[in-house]
Amino acid sequence: MADVQFNKITKRFGDITAVSDFSLSIEEGEFITLLGPSGCGKTTTLRLLAGFYPPSSGSIKIGGEPASDLERNVFLPPGRRRLGMVFQDYALWPHMTVSDNVRYPLKIAGRPRTEQNAKVDEILAIVEMSGCEQRFPHELSGGQQQRIALARALISDPRVLLLDEPLSNLDASLRENMRVEIKNIHRRLGVSILLVTHDQAEAMSMSDRIVVMDHGCIHQIGTPEELYDSPVDEFVASFVGKANFFKVRQVGTMLYLCGDSRSDGAFADEEFLQPLESAHIQGSPVRGLGCAKPTDFQISRDAPTGAHGIIESSLFIGDSVVYYVRVGSIQFQVKTEDRSFEIGTDVSVSFKKVILF
Amino acid sequence: MITSNTHTWQRRERVLERKSGLSPGWWWVGLLVVMIVTGYPLLQLLLKILQFDGRLSLESLHVAFTGKKYLTSFLNTLYVGLLTTTFSLLIGVPLALVVGRIRIPGGKLLRVILMIPYLIPGFVFAFAWRELLGPVGYLNKFYMLISGASEPLFSIYGPVGVVLILVLRGYPIVFITVIRSLRNMNAGYEEAAEVFGAGSLQTMRTITLPLMLPSISGAAILVFSSSIANFGVPAILGSPEGFYVLTTQIYSTILSYGLDNNLNIAASLSLYLIAAGLLFLGLQSRIISRRSYVVVTGKGGRTDLAPPGPEGWVYTLVLSLMGFALVILPLVAIGLSSITRAYGLMPRFENFTLKHFTSLLTDTFTTTALRNSFFLAFLSATLCTIIGFLIAVVTERSKILGRKILDFVATTPRSIPGTIIALAFILAWIRPIPLLGISLYNTFWIILLAYLSRFLGYTVRTISATLKQISPSLEEACLISGGKNWQRIAHILTPLSVEGLAGGWLLVFIPSLNELTMSILLYSSGKETIGVAVFSLLQEGKIGRAAAFSIVIIVIVLLGDRLLHRVTKGKRSLLG
Ligand SMILES: Nc1ncnc2c1ncn2[C@@H]1O[C@H](COP(=O)(O)OP(=O)(O)O)[C@@H](O)[C@H]1O
Numbered sequence: 038m039a040d041v042q043f044n045k046i047t048k049r050f051g052d053i054t055a056v057s058d059f060s061l062s063i064e065e066g067e068f069i070t071l072l073g074p075s076g077c078g079k080t081t082t083l084r085l086l087a088g089f090y091p092p093s094s095g096s097i098k099i100g101g102e103p104a105s106d107l108e109r110n111v112f113l114p115p116g117r118r119r120l121g122m123v124f125q126d127y128a129l130w131p132h133m134t135v136s137d138n139v140r141y142p143l144k145i146a147g148r149p150r151t152e153q154n155a156k157v158d159e160i161l162a163i164v165e166m167s168g169c170e171q172r173f174p175h176e177l178s179g180g181q182q183q184r185i186a187l188a189r190a191l192i193s194d195p196r197v198l199l200l201d202e203p204l205s206n207l208d209a210s211l212r213e214n215m216r217v218e219i220k221n222i223h224r225r226l227g228v229s230i231l232l233v234t235h236d237q238a239e240a241m242s243m244s245d246r247i248v249v250m251d252h253g254c255i256h257q258i259g260t261p262e263e264l265y266d267s268p269v270d271e272f273v274a275s276f277v278g279k280a281n282f283f284k285v286r287q288v289g290t291m292l293y294l295c296g297d298s299r300s301d302g303a304f305a306d307e308e309f310l311q312p313l314e315s316a317h318i319q320g321s322p323v324r325g326l327g328c329a330k331p332t333d334f335q336i337s338r339d340a341p342t343g344a345h346g347i348i349e350s351s352l353f354i355g356d357s358v359v360y361y362v363r364v365g366s367i368q369f370q371v372k373t374e375d376r377s378f379e380i381g382t383d384v385s386v387s388f389k390k391v392i393l394f
Numbered sequence: 395m396i397t398s399n400t401h402t403w404q405r406r407e408r409v410l411e412r413k414s415g416l417s418p419g420w421w422w423v424g425l426l427v428v429m430i431v432t433g434y435p436l437l438q439l440l441l442k443i444l445q446f447d448g449r450l451s452l453e454s455l456h457v458a459f460t461g462k463k464y465l466t467s468f469l470n471t472l473y474v475g476l477l478t479t480t481f482s483l484l485i486g487v488p489l490a491l492v493v494g495r496i497r498i499p500g501g502k503l504l505r506v507i508l509m510i511p512y513l514i515p516g517f518v519f520a521f522a523w524r525e526l527l528g529p530v531g532y533l534n535k536f537y538m539l540i541s542g543a544s545e546p547l548f549s550i551y552g553p554v555g556v557v558l559i560l561v562l563r564g565y566p567i568v569f570i571t572v573i574r575s576l577r578n579m580n581a582g583y584e585e586a587a588e589v590f591g592a593g594s595l596q597t598m599r600t601i602t603l604p605l606m607l608p609s610i611s612g613a614a615i616l617v618f619s620s621s622i623a624n625f626g627v628p629a630i631l632g633s634p635e636g637f638y639v640l641t642t643q644i645y646s647t648i649l650s651y652g653l654d655n656n657l658n659i660a661a662s663l664s665l666y667l668i669a670a671g672l673l674f675l676g677l678q679s680r681i682i683s684r685r686s687y688v689v690v691t692g693k694g695g696r697t698d699l700a701p702p703g704p705e706g707w708v709y710t711l712v713l714s715l716m717g718f719a720l721v722i723l724p725l726v727a728i729g730l731s732s733i734t735r736a737y738g739l740m741p742r743f744e745n746f747t748l749k750h751f752t753s754l755l756t757d758t759f760t761t762t763a764l765r766n767s768f769f770l771a772f773l774s775a776t777l778c779t780i781i782g783f784l785i786a787v788v789t790e791r792s793k794i795l796g797r798k799i800l801d802f803v804a805t806t807p808r809s810i811p812g813t814i815i816a817l818a819f820i821l822a823w824i825r826p827i828p829l830l831g832i833s834l835y836n837t838f839w840i841i842l843l844a845y846l847s848r849f850l851g852y853t854v855r856t857i858s859a860t861l862k863q864i865s866p867s868l869e870e871a872c873l874i875s876g877g878k879n880w881q882r883i884a885h886i887l888t889p890l891s892v893e894g895l896a897g898g899w900l901l902v903f904i905p906s907l908n909e910l911t912m913s914i915l916l917y918s919s920g921k922e923t924i925g926v927a928v929f930s931l932l933q934e935g936k937i938g939r940a941a942a943f944s945i946v947i948i949v950i951v952l953l954g955d956r957l958l959h960r961v962t963k964g965k966r967s968l969l970g
């Protein structure tokens with residue numbers, strides 16, 4: 038049974054439609070990420086689930102029970118939804134000690150003091166913050182505050198843990214650590230997680246499934262692999278990993294390149310690309326917008342097929358090199374482990390894979 | 395079916411939306427109380443303007459706008475306001491530019507001394523100056539003693555004295571406003587001018603002053619409106635000479651029991667001040683909203699002061715002389731009066747005594763006044779804090795319709811002169827409350843209500859500012875942890891706004907404790923306050939005791955300000 042079900046949720050703020058026709062079900066123990074650029078309605082979706090405001094239409098079920106359902110006039114307040122939430126600014130209460138912060142949900146629920154203490158000890162051990170009980174939040178580092186916020190969100194065994202850009206306030210190295218940490222907690226406690234982020238790397242590395250959003254609408258829901266390998270549209274392709282976009286056209290059994298993604302696809306600066314059968318095309322190849330990841334290219338000095346290109350510049354990034362290769366009017370980013378190409382070298386460019394939209 | 399549902403959905407969403415803010419059920423009770431406490435008396439005041447001989451008429455207005463003495467008091471008010479503003483600017487602006495830009499030896503202490511006149515209640519400071527420069531003031535006596543003249547050198551009574559004291563209370567306002575925006579001003583503007591070879595005087599004239607113009611005009615408006623609203627100073631230094639301004643004219647008209655329709659005429663007179671007040675309120679909010687994106691950038695302010703050159707000592711000398719003549723001397727004078735055995739005696743050691751101070755604690759008149767004032771101040775500060783907190787919570791956190799009106803009604807009386815508030819309260823409560831049959835007039839409670847009305851705005855503003863600083867996520871974290879709205883207030887909002895609550899409390903307590911303007915119109919026998927007591931003692935010629943009482947007030951006020959400074963971590967004190 039699904040833990041959370043969004044059913045055609047729409048949320049309007051005056052004239053702005055922040056979330057539009059949003060449907061999603063989160064399975065028990067699943068780690069789901071809402072991914073999209075800032076302002077696309079991720080936080081609003083999360084807050085709709087938390088019950089900070091009602092949806093304009095649609096309904097939300099938590100654990101099979103309606104939580105927000107205007108048609109049935111049901112609206113559970115946030116505190117009765119059995120959710121844990123880590124806020125972007127952590128929202129630790131500055132006037133309470135770590136221990137008081139973490140125990141607060143239990144205190145509100147009226148649990149006996151001994152149970153509170155035991156739970157606090159247990160949860161602080163899980164987030165590796167034992168021994169900090171009597172400190173105040175301002176005496177902790179950003180990463181430590183994050184752990185305490187996690188502990189507070191987890192202490193009353195929530196059905197779903199909501200994380201709103203939890204890592205965006207941390208510096209890069211700490212962010213890596215916390216990713217692993219959150220994954221570990223997820224595995225250990227088996228709690229469902231709904232994470233919000235605009236960082237695709239974060240989404241890809243942590244989630245079971247990703248929901249890609251833009252302007253309040255869902256573009257695609259899928260596993261990280263699905264999103265990477267078969268994005269359904271240009272937006273998803275551009276947001277999940279870097280991609281080269283260009284216009285292509287099929288002439289007979291050949292694939293032609295006809296300009297960058299903004300061009301009208303006329304023949305003017307058309308450039309021969311490669312025979313169709315060697316291009317591994319997804320989508321109908323008559324004419325359209327092509328998309329290829331930097332790793333989807335093959336460049337060589339002397340291949341018989343392929344378009345003619347010139348290496349314009351290169352970026353050495355450790356395990357591989359990114360070459361900027363000009364083919365006609367377009368500059369492709371090509372990533373390969375072959376470091377031997379010099380700037381100015383003539384190469385032949387062909388695709389290992391192209392996606393056509 | 396869907397279309398018929400859409401409407402219901404939207405309504406339910408709106409209702410829930412409103413509930414999702416903090417929507418306490420008592421919000422309308424608070425609104426009602428505030429409306430009655432402040433709105434109803436002011437309404438009565440407006441009604442009285444349109445009555446004469448108990449009939450609907452414009453006669454009161456006619457009298458107030460044409461009667462010779464009324465017209466004179468209006469012109470006098472204008473005169474006092476304009477002169478006070480001009481001189482306050484002439485002193486305050488240069489002072490701020492010097493103290494804010496150049497490191498002066500002893501600058502901190504000098505600054506504290508020069509700000510003292512603003513803290514001390516106007517009537518106390520006027521009294522102090524009277525002791526220095528009244529016809530038998532120490533300076534005049536000293537002058538007559540050495541020159542053998544039979545006439546005093548200068549008398550503080552009359553328009554000059556009134557303006558002088560008001561200027562002394564006005565320039566600190568200018569100083570504080572200007573120095574604040576000087577602090578926030580991006581030093582880059584000035585430095586850029588200096589890079590292009592502008593001299594420092596030239597920089598000040600072409601860059602600094604124009605940038606400061608909005609805050610200077612804001613301060614000017616503040617000085618003008620607070621000086622035309624002042625009652626204590628013209629009452630002590632103007633009225634004895636027959637120099638009346640609107641506030642004192644309204645006061646004496648209210649007390650002219652023999653004059654027919656005196657209250658109607660007084661109400662009509664107050665129209666001048668209300669109109670001026672509203673005008674300035676509007677001007678001020680316009681200037682403030684413009685200023686926000688002109689000068690104040692927050693970052694890049696200049697904190698480093700220019701190092702003291704040899705001219706630093708010149709400034710020290712000038713400011714010390716100023717502080718000595720304008721602040722220390724009058725305080726010494728009133729201090730001497732408080733320890734001199736009988737009024738008029740020379741300040742010699744054998745004439746000194748502490749009996750005036752001890753009598754404060756033994757005489758029932760003064761002990762009653764002390765007790766009354768402390769009681770009133772405590773109650774009004776506490777009630778203002780509680781009500782102000784609730785109103786601030788509603789205006790800052792709820793999504794209830796009408797919350798803006800609530801804020802407006804609660805904070806407007808702050809900018810209405812006390813004399814007018816008192817008049818409105820007399821008009822509203824002079825007759826027993828209908829249905830209940832209780833009369834508030836001549837009781838303690840009418841004074842308390844007037845204080846509440848006048849000072850509520852201070853706590854609402856202070857606490858609102860504090861609540862604005864509290865991130866909403868702290869409260870949401872409480873809600874999602876299972877907290878109810880009352881727990882959100884009790885566990886999160888209240889402890890986090892403690893600073894604002896304590897600051898607001900003191901901000902009401904201190905002015906309530908030495909309030910004169912409203913108390914003098916609303917008190918009845920046995921209900922005297924400290925202000926009323928000092929004023930009466932002064933009228934009765936019991937100068938020594940009045941002076942001793944004033945010293946007590948000064949000490950309380952200075953201590954109170956220190957406390958405020960500490961409680962609000964320097965955000966709300968004057969003496970830096
Ligand atoms: N309480 C609100 N009132 C009005 N508009 C809002 C409110 N909350 C969010 N919005 C608007 O809804 C849109 C989505 O916001 P949000 O969900 O915060 O985006 P994200 O978290 O993806 O950056 C934005 O255009 C934002 O301005």
Ligand SMILES: [Mg+2]
Nearest residue numbers: 076079080081
């Ligand atoms: Mg967001």
